[in-house]
Amino acid sequence: MSQPLNVLFLLVDQWPADSFGFRGSSCATPNLDQLKSRSTDFVNAFTTCPLCTPARGALLTGRWPHETGVYDNCGVGYSNQPRMRNETATWLDHAKEVGYRVGYFGKWHLGTDGLKDRGLDGFDDPGEVHTPYDERPGFSYENTKDYYLKHGQQILKQGTAPFWGETGPDAGPSKCGMAVDSGLSFLQQQRDSHNDQPFFLTVSIADPHFPHYLPSHVLAQRDSLDLPYPANFDDDFSNKPAFQNGHWWPCHDTDTLTDNDWKHIFDYALRHREYVDAQIGKLLDALRQSGLEEDTLIVFTSDHGDMCGAHNRFDKGPYFYDEVWRVPLLISMPGVAPCENAEFASLIDLGRYFNRFFGGTNEPTEGLRLEDELGKTKQQPQDSTYAHGVYDMYNGHWFGIRAIRDARHKYVRNLNAVDEFYDLTQDPHELKNLIDTPGYREPLAVLSRQLDEFLEAIDDPIRHVEAWPTPGQVVHVNPYRN
Template sequence: MLFLMTDQHRVDTLGCYGNPHVSTPHLDRLAAEGTRFESFYTPTAICTPARASLLTGAAPFRHKLLANYERNVGYLEDLADGQFTFSEQLRADGYNLGLMGKWHGGVERTAADYGFDGPSLPGWHNPVDHPDYLAYLAERDLPPYRITDLVRGTTPNGSPGNLLAARLHQPVEATFEHYLATRTIEQLHRYAQEEQGGEGRPFFLATHFFGPHLPYILPDEYYDMYDPSLVELPASVNETFAAKPPVQSNYSKLWAFDTMPLEESRKLVAVYWGYVTLIDRQIGRILDAMRELGLQDRTAVFFTADHGEFTGAHRLHDKGPAMYEDIYRIPGLLRVPGAPQGQVREEFVSLTDCTATILDLAGADTAPAVDSRSLLPLARGEHPEWADHHLAEFHGHHFPYPQRMLRTRHHKLVVNPESHNELYDLRADPDELHNRYQDPALRTVREDLTRRLYDLLRERGDNFYHWMTPMYDVATDYDTTLSSFEKPQPAQERG
């Protein structure tokens, strides 16, 4: 198995998902050779919890690794002892396991602690001071990392905003992305020799690119690859935040969107496209190596991301407490040898479902991946019954902020306990500009989705439903007080 993953990757940047401008021939070929999932979603739009769900097959509320450690708001910083992981199972089944790239799965435990080979690369963005990367540059006489032309806005207190982009003064061969692909190819050769040799060990090899997560730091070739005039900014750059939770307006100020002209925003999107193309070419190198090693006909290949990126949509950058399609819908490609080619599946599937799929491909029991369902039947062209919704959650970034989302084919409900709930009619308003939660015309839809979300949360054991029980017309069989003090007590027996 080869598992290729990006970070903070918008689905609309790929040719196979309809972008007419961005060059992604290698991922487009992967889509043509396998299955493209049209409705592929993350369980939560933040790195560490999403990656922990991939590792465990458990929803974030269940594995409890709920925040990135760099902005931790008091949650756990590592998975609990005894938590099931697919890597533990594959290692027990004799697999070689490798992970090249971003880990971001905890503080104390590294990828090696979960059985993965490869250099430990911590953090949320390219660790360009890592000894293995520096050794890679030195071995090849490549110049060191250096950037200029930094792009950032201005925050509310007048200080410089977060870095959004910069020019990298290195050749492509020196980029961290090229380094990761090279290390992956080297490991692929080692695993192929073992797989084909006397040991016959199968392998699972993952490459987790740190990009196209901001800041977009690229050499000129990619920084200027796309003309900003090609960029059509989304309608949601006209977001007014009317009837929206105030946190969204606050996040817009944090990311300083309004302090930069729209021409700058177009350039940023064009640079982001360049980042996507750079990564696509590195993925192409890995896939070419797989073919050259003769592994094509017996290697399953995944491609996905942990979550999306705003790139100016809703006057936001990065991600955060706003459950829009921009950051919750992600790319999902799966190529399985012998399975139908060029499929497009519409079912709602999730990053978490990759866990059961990996186990299923390995012939292992998928039951321990409790919130995951194998995608193999879909990839093989079967038509099993499938859920007609996606349930997502969020717990905070910078500060605690609990949310739950129910996304159906035509609507989306977001429950925000401290603020305005949200309801979007995605047919009439695909850019999610108009919160229709209080609209009498959608009252029946609102009540139906609220009840469905409540029942789903109770069914899976997500205690968020405790808030919903007294606040909405949902409960028919539940004690909202959870009180034992009001119940008659049996008389004490006399001695």
């Protein structure tokens, strides 16, 4: 019997779905372009929640936040989100159980000791210390803003904290570089000492998450580009939820950004992604040179997207605009022809795919079976299929958002705020909320009914809460706890 396939999982943080050379972007991504040339490219892939910790909790487990208890960012802001429980099964555990040599390097963001206690063959300490808000009495929005400003003054040769900047030689090694170096070491050990055992290597790169601080030598590798503003930069937020204009974190305060700042943000964010592509190239080259490439499944995705000026917003926030909801997803399976597949795929589908890949059989039936879609060219998603998203908390602030979309329409249910409905064919940049437009009552009713059926199918506890907090209200305990 032949040895099982190896797996190399490349997870990045906050990468827009279309910012690749192979998607026609100005972003030069030769290494990911090459990976795409031998992958199934899921062009309609979505995160479960456009926020780091909840997205990663769903991805690692194949389970929704109410099933894992992971609703909010862990250890950030006003959050009291506990770490993901060690007894919560992930595909890391399943891979170990079936005899894989398992390594995980880089960003975890699911709380203290989540890697150390899983018996992995290789991991690094992501340096996460879970300190709930009620144990950090000195935290405040203003203190965090002051920290960003002071830290920027210390390390930046030029720039505007916490958005963009040029660092000198004293800024220290990048988290991206350290994670990739650890992955390279794992592959070297695999080639030299563990060829008789299949491996599952995850390299979780914390970049190109903001702030877009880049060292001088990276900036010198390419001339600056005069990039245009996003087509939806001038959103007036008419008939949209008021909380979308809230400053829930210092990076949400874009009011003081100048034209010069925005131009640098567009440029530095793009070059940040190019830097990550170059680092990923080192891993792909090492895999090829080791002779393991032909026996290795390679997967690339991001935990969520990036606003980067869309709707005059930076980073991400409590909303489901496609800029943050959509993610890239490439799956390169040996022996499977490359293609583009437009079925709606989700990070939770990817988590369940990994669970099944490593022997799991008790997986929910809703969603897309990615293994059945590899190598299949599809121009459009099937009729009556949908992307779903959930959003409960942002750094301790409650929002309670549920989202659904099909090939043309998007419906966002905002508890205690105005709902949103967009015609993505007529308004691809999501500028006009049609929630009260008579001509759209029928498609709105269809998506609303489908959303209700989905929430019932997954037994979402949001259906049973009688009194909702105000959107943006600081909530220190799980609002869905019975």
